[in-house]
Amino acid sequence: xxxxxxVHDTDTPLNVAASDHAGGDLRSASAGIKSVxxxxxxxxxxxxxxxxxxxxxxxxxxxxxxxxxxxxxxxGKDSIVLLRLAEKAFRPGKFPFPLLHIDTGHNFPEVIAFRxxxxxxxxxxxxxxSVEDSIAQGRAVEQxxxxxxALQSVTLLDxxxxxxxxxCIGGARRDEEKARAKERIFSFRDSxxxxxxxxxxxxxxxxxxxxxxxxxxxxxxxxxxxxxxxVWQYIARERLEVPSIYFSHARDVIRKPGGLLPxxxxxxxxxxxxxxxxxxxxxxxxxxxxxxxxxxxATTLEEIIVETGATRITERGATRMDDxxxxxxxxxxxxxxxx
Amino acid sequence: xxxxxxxxxxxxxxxRFAAAGSVDDGKSTLIGRLLYDSKSIFEDxxxxxxxxxxxRGQDTMDLSLLTDGLLxxxxxxxxxxxxxxxxxxxRRKFIIADTPGHEQYTRNMxxxxxxxDLAIILIDARKGMLTQSRRHAxxxxxxxxxxxxxxxxxxxxxxxxxxxxxRIQSEFATFAQGLGIKDVRYVPISALHGDMVVTRGDRxxxxxxxxxxxxxxxxxxxxxxxxxxLRFPVQLVARPDPATGRERRGYLGRIExxxxxxxxxxxxxxxxxxxxxxxxxxxxxxxxxAGAPLSITLELEDEIDVSRGDMIVQTVVDAACGAAPSVTxxxxxxxxxxxxxxxxxxxxxxxxxxxxxxxxxxxxxEYRVDVNSTENVTGVDTLAMNDIAHVRLRLYExxxxxxxxxxxxxxxxxxxxxxxxxxxxxxxIADA
Ligand SMILES: Nc1nc2c(ncn2[C@@H]2O[C@H](COP(=O)(O)OP(=O)(O)O)[C@@H](O)[C@H]2O)c(=O)[nH]1
Numbered sequence: 001x002x003x004x005x006x007v008h009d010t011d012t013p014l015n016v017a018a019s020d021h022a023g024g025d026l027r028s029a030s031a032g033i034k035s036v037x038x039x040x041x042x043x044x045x046x047x048x049x050x051x052x053x054x055x056x057x058x059x060x061x062x063x064x065x066x067x068x069x070x071x072x073x074x075x076g077k078d079s080i081v082l083l084r085l086a087e088k089a090f091r092p093g094k095f096p097f098p099l100l101h102i103d104t105g106h107n108f109p110e111v112i113a114f115r116x117x118x119x120x121x122x123x124x125x126x127x128x129x130s131v132e133d134s135i136a137q138g139r140a141v142e143q144x145x146x147x148x149x150a151l152q153s154v155t156l157l158d159x160x161x162x163x164x165x166x167x168c169i170g171g172a173r174r175d176e177e178k179a180r181a182k183e184r185i186f187s188f189r190d191s192x193x194x195x196x197x198x199x200x201x202x203x204x205x206x207x208x209x210x211x212x213x214x215x216x217x218x219x220x221x222x223x224x225x226x227x228x229x230x231v232w233q234y235i236a237r238e239r240l241e242v243p244s245i246y247f248s249h250a251r252d253v254i255r256k257p258g259g260l261l262p263x264x265x266x267x268x269x270x271x272x273x274x275x276x277x278x279x280x281x282x283x284x285x286x287x288x289x290x291x292x293x294x295x296x297x298a299t300t301l302e303e304i305i306v307e308t309g310a311t312r313i314t315e316r317g318a319t320r321m322d323d324x325x326x327x328x329x330x331x332x333x334x335x336x337x338x339x
Numbered sequence: 340x341x342x343x344x345x346x347x348x349x350x351x352x353x354x355r356f357a358a359a360g361s362v363d364d365g366k367s368t369l370i371g372r373l374l375y376d377s378k379s380i381f382e383d384x385x386x387x388x389x390x391x392x393x394x395r396g397q398d399t400m401d402l403s404l405l406t407d408g409l410l411x412x413x414x415x416x417x418x419x420x421x422x423x424x425x426x427x428x429x430r431r432k433f434i435i436a437d438t439p440g441h442e443q444y445t446r447n448m449x450x451x452x453x454x455x456d457l458a459i460i461l462i463d464a465r466k467g468m469l470t471q472s473r474r475h476a477x478x479x480x481x482x483x484x485x486x487x488x489x490x491x492x493x494x495x496x497x498x499x500x501x502x503x504x505x506r507i508q509s510e511f512a513t514f515a516q517g518l519g520i521k522d523v524r525y526v527p528i529s530a531l532h533g534d535m536v537v538t539r540g541d542r543x544x545x546x547x548x549x550x551x552x553x554x555x556x557x558x559x560x561x562x563x564x565x566x567x568x569l570r571f572p573v574q575l576v577a578r579p580d581p582a583t584g585r586e587r588r589g590y591l592g593r594i595e596x597x598x599x600x601x602x603x604x605x606x607x608x609x610x611x612x613x614x615x616x617x618x619x620x621x622x623x624x625x626x627x628x629a630g631a632p633l634s635i636t637l638e639l640e641d642e643i644d645v646s647r648g649d650m651i652v653q654t655v656v657d658a659a660c661g662a663a664p665s666v667t668x669x670x671x672x673x674x675x676x677x678x679x680x681x682x683x684x685x686x687x688x689x690x691x692x693x694x695x696x697x698x699x700x701x702x703x704x705e706y707r708v709d710v711n712s713t714e715n716v717t718g719v720d721t722l723a724m725n726d727i728a729h730v731r732l733r734l735y736e737x738x739x740x741x742x743x744x745x746x747x748x749x750x751x752x753x754x755x756x757x758x759x760x761x762x763x764x765x766x767x768i769a770d771a
Contacts, residue, residue, distance in 0.1 A: 047353035056634035060574040092583035204453040211760040
């Protein structure tokens with residue numbers, strides 16, 4: 001290592017402010033010094049910049065390696081982050097894939113409105129397929145008392161077949177749930193859409209195997225290595241808009257052992273159940289009939305970040321009644337083709 | 340995820356580490372301990388843990404249950420596949436590749452180590468260094484993991500004895516030296532009780548080094564790249580579109596190593612055609628210069644033929660520019676076979692290296708490495724799952740590559756079986 005390298009090695013990490021986060025602020029000392037070997041001039045990027053660059057790289061590998069991908073966009077925070085990453089990967093060009101939403105018919109209206117607004121704002125094509133149609137066609141059977149998160153698998157698999165998709169980019173993260181911790185970034189599904197956890201393709205370095213045969217597909221998770229906190233920090237740094245229900249608001253809820261169940265057209269109190277008006281925010285925005293908000297007074301991204309940093313309950317544990325049913329419920333659903 | 344809520348800034352560095360140990364050395368307990376003591380375990384996880392522990396008749400909470408992932412693993416009580424876990428302290432964010440220790444799972448350790456900046460090797464203080472410890476160290480070294488941290492666990496069961504620790508340390512050091520491993524650190528711990536993991540405890544007073552977590556928080560991550568010449572594999576090419584402000588073709592990719600600035604003379608490999616950098620585009624604005632590991636879009640001054648799989652490097656005018664990659668159709672490499680279907684040398688495979696995929700065949704197996712003795716076995720003509728071997732590959736098109744020891748990104752490849760698209764092997768270029 002020469003002396004220049006030493007200077008750079010001891011530099012403090014780059015300061016990442018919302019206005020200059022491009023990450024290109026390398027020490028100007030190195031500019032113009034042509035004859036000095038450019039050794040050890042590795043930027044000390046903050047983890048968000050490293051995660052961002054990794055995700056951009058993944059999206060570009062999908063675009064290059066898959067013939068007909070789609071990006072799953074629900075209007076939720078994780079897929080909002082995916083859209084920003086796609087902008088970073090492909091602008092000024094168009095996205096090399098459409099956006100796809102599997103609408104359960106149980107979505108929060110604010111989120112659906114946001115979904116349409118954001119897709120239009122980006123000028124990208126949004127395809128919506130609905131679980132209601134699958135139910136009407138008899139492809140999916142609704143079970144009383146169960147949410148529709150699981151039924152999404154049927155509609156998703158049908159859409160993959162209909163649109164002949166060979167890859168779906170999704171916003172799942174490994175920190176969400178035990179079964180996901182073992183899932184690859186490029187997660188291979190057979191022609192029935194099934195995930196076989198014991199027979200996954202090894203994934204080394206950043207060398208992704210994107211090859212599939214006709215009828216098979218890959219689920220791709222560019223933000224696998226992000227945590228809930230990373231997502232909120234990124235949203236704040238990028239000044240991204242999110243649906244209003246992520247912020248604290250007063251809402252009628254029923255207090256259940258598994259969480260606060262929001263009252264809506266689909267969920268009404270049973271006799272004897274008490275409706276309370278509580279200040280809450282949502283941490284995830286899935287099926288309205290089983291997605292519970294948490295009590296919160298956070299009205300800004302900064303306050304959400306503080307609460308997330310201090311939170312003591314996992315995102316799914318706090319908010320998804322259907323994941324609590326059994327310890328292994330997510331793994332079982334994933335095997336059947338769920339995200 | 341710190342309960343004090345003071346890690347809300349986004350300026351953390353990231354450290355990726357792999358954890359390896361033989362069954363029952365306490366790896367799950369250690370990882371559980373790190374997550375627990377750094378307050379990364381949540382109440383709902385704790386209550387599941389508590390319930391499961393009780394169901395199994397244990398009276399204290401078993402931290403190791405926290406990391407049992409899949410149903411099959413819980414049934415068999417062993418870890419089968421690599422799991423990734425996350426925690427953060429006010430100083431750093433960590434990604435743990437939790438790799439199973441069993442010999443059968445060599446490929447999983449290889450996978451976990453491929454992206455690791457550091458590997459923790461657990462040794463049970465009562466058992467001392469085992470064959471497995473040697474294998475783990477060998478694999479970490481083979482995969483170019485820059486730092487090794489030997490954690491001598493269960494110190495509580497050897498009365499926190501300094502001499503036990505020092506004996507293991509010196510035995511390991513001799514072995515590591517033999518392999519040429521440079522950076523090894525040692526720490527005595529009790530994963531179960533927490534001594535010297537996050538807090539020092541008061542029973543290892545004779546040990547004056549860093550706690551396990553302090554090492555993770557301070558070990559150097561920035562100095563990992565020994566090779567700093569520009570390596571920019573092209574992922575995609577974007578056509579000019581003046582309506583959007585793009586006057587020239589754009590080359591999308593990630594800087595794998597080194598540094599690039601506007602005006603730099605660059606060469607496209609394997610063609611060898613040269614040009615200059617006209618523009619470094621990002622969504623957040625143009626840059627004058629950029630370094631690894633940023634994802635950018637490069638524009639060149641001249642209209643030359645560049646496509647996915649090409650690599651843009653600095654034009655070498657003198658030794659000061661750093662070495663150019665080799666452009667070759669024959670490479671020597673260490674490979675780890677990862678599939679149940681063994682290598683068939685009569686067949687062609689696909690080799691994916693950076694963003695380039697080429698047809699390849701295994702022209703020679705020079706020797707297989709016995710991962711337990713680290714000795715070479717010659718006269719081998721096939722490779723089975725978990726085998727590691729030194730081979731020679733013939734490529735149907737040239738690759739621009741570096742030796743793995745100099746550059747992990749441009750020295751690594753995977754092998755794909757075109758008949759079923761399975762990833763069958765991982766390789767590290769030994770001589771390009
Ligand atoms: N006394 C003692 N027992 C330990 C320690 N660490 C782990 N154990 C026990 O060793 C056994 C195996 O630990 P586990 O973490 O499951 O090992 P793994 O197979 O390496 O994941 C469990 O019964 C642990 O409670 C330690 O530091 N001291």
